[in-house]
Amino acid sequence: MNNKKLMAIFSAVSITLMSSNVFAQTFKMAIGDAAGGTQWELATKFSEMMKEKTAGKVKIDLFPNGQLGNEQDTVNDAAIGLLDFSVLAINNVTPFSPTVGVLTMPYLIQSADEAKLLTQGPIGKELTDNTIRDAGVRIIGWAYSGFRVLTNSKRPVKSPADLKGMVIRVPRNEIMIASYQAWGVNPTPMAWSETFTALQQGVVDGQDNPYVTVYAMKFNEVQKYVTNIRYIFSLEPLIISESVFQQQSPNIQKMILDAGKEATAHSFTFLKNTESSIRNDLEKKGMVFVEPANGEKEWIDAIKKNVWPKFYGSIGGKDKFDHVLKALGR
Incomplete structure (x- = not known):
C-alpha cells in the first residue's frame, strides 16, 4: 500500500475518532452582506470545514443579508450568548473593542499582503485577546474584501472638493465619520441593512465599500460612479460568542479555531482570484470608474493631519500606532 493510501486511511480514522465524542449541534451564523460576497465566502467555507471535521455532526445555519439584525446588534447578541457566530465589517466591532480600530485607520494598510500580515500575526492575536476581554466575542477568522472605494449617483469624484453637496452614507464608526469630515463633508451614519433602500430612494447619494460588496449588494443598480480611493482596506472578522466557545469541549474548540484559519486562508485566495473580474463586471454593468487626482495626495494629507492624531488615544496610543x-x- 502506497503512502498516499495510508495517509487517506489515517485521515479518515482520525476524523472518525475525533468526531466520536462530538454531539450533534446546530449553530446560527449571522452574515451582514448578501450571499455572494466575501462574508458569504468565508462563512460557507467555515461551515464546510466544520461539517468535514465533525463528520457532519456540527451544522452551521447561515443567515445572510442582515436577517438576524444589523451588524452591531449581532455583536451584542453574541456577547450575551443569544447568537453563536457572526461575520461583519470590522468597523462594527470597533465600538465594543476600540483598539481593533487601529485596523480601520485610513491609509494604514496599503495592500492585501499588509492586511494579511497584521491580522494573522502577533498584532492580530493581541487584538483578538482585547476583543474577548472588551466585547465578550472571539475573532476566529477574517474575510479580506479589498479597499473601500467610493460610489455615488451624482457625478465623477476626483478630489475631496467634488464631494461638496453630496450626502454620503457611512457606518456608525467615528474614524470613518471623521475621515469624511476631514474631506469637507458631514456624512450620514446609517445601518448597513438600510443602505440599499436609502441609495435607491435618494436619501443618500453615495457610500463606500469594496468592489465585491458593491457587486454582491447590486449597488450598480443605484450607483453610477466609482472613485478608486484606497483609504481603508476592508476586513470582516468572523466572531464567535465567547460564552458559546467556552461551552464547547477542547476538541470542538480546536476544530472551530482550525476551521477559522482555513476559512481565512480561503478568503485571501478568493480576493486575489476575483477582484479584477468583479471590477470588469461592474464596468460592463455601466459603472464609471474614476481615479483620484494626484495619487490621492489631497485625500491622504487631510487624513494624516486631521484624523490620525485624533484617534491615537482610542486605539491604544501613538506608540501603538507606530508599532503597527x-x-x-x-
Whole structure:
C-alpha cells in the first residue's frame, strides 16, 4: 500500500475518532452582506470545514443579508450568548473593542499582503485577546474584501472638493465619520441593512465599500460612479460568542479555531482570484470608474493631519500606532 493510501486511511480514522465524542449541534451564523460576497465566502467555507471535521455532526445555519439584525446588534447578541457566530465589517466591532480600530485607520494598510500580515500575526492575536476581554466575542477568522472605494449617483469624484453637496452614507464608526469630515463633508451614519433602500430612494447619494460588496449588494443598480480611493482596506472578522466557545469541549474548540484559519486562508485566495473580474463586471454593468487626482495626495494629507492624531488615544496610543507601522516596515 502506497503512502498516499495510508495517509487517506489515517485521515479518515482520525476524523472518525475525533468526531466520536462530538454531539450533534446546530449553530446560527449571522452574515451582514448578501450571499455572494466575501462574508458569504468565508462563512460557507467555515461551515464546510466544520461539517468535514465533525463528520457532519456540527451544522452551521447561515443567515445572510442582515436577517438576524444589523451588524452591531449581532455583536451584542453574541456577547450575551443569544447568537453563536457572526461575520461583519470590522468597523462594527470597533465600538465594543476600540483598539481593533487601529485596523480601520485610513491609509494604514496599503495592500492585501499588509492586511494579511497584521491580522494573522502577533498584532492580530493581541487584538483578538482585547476583543474577548472588551466585547465578550472571539475573532476566529477574517474575510479580506479589498479597499473601500467610493460610489455615488451624482457625478465623477476626483478630489475631496467634488464631494461638496453630496450626502454620503457611512457606518456608525467615528474614524470613518471623521475621515469624511476631514474631506469637507458631514456624512450620514446609517445601518448597513438600510443602505440599499436609502441609495435607491435618494436619501443618500453615495457610500463606500469594496468592489465585491458593491457587486454582491447590486449597488450598480443605484450607483453610477466609482472613485478608486484606497483609504481603508476592508476586513470582516468572523466572531464567535465567547460564552458559546467556552461551552464547547477542547476538541470542538480546536476544530472551530482550525476551521477559522482555513476559512481565512480561503478568503485571501478568493480576493486575489476575483477582484479584477468583479471590477470588469461592474464596468460592463455601466459603472464609471474614476481615479483620484494626484495619487490621492489631497485625500491622504487631510487624513494624516486631521484624523490620525485624533484617534491615537482610542486605539491604544501613538506608540501603538507606530508599532503597527513598524510591523509594516514603515
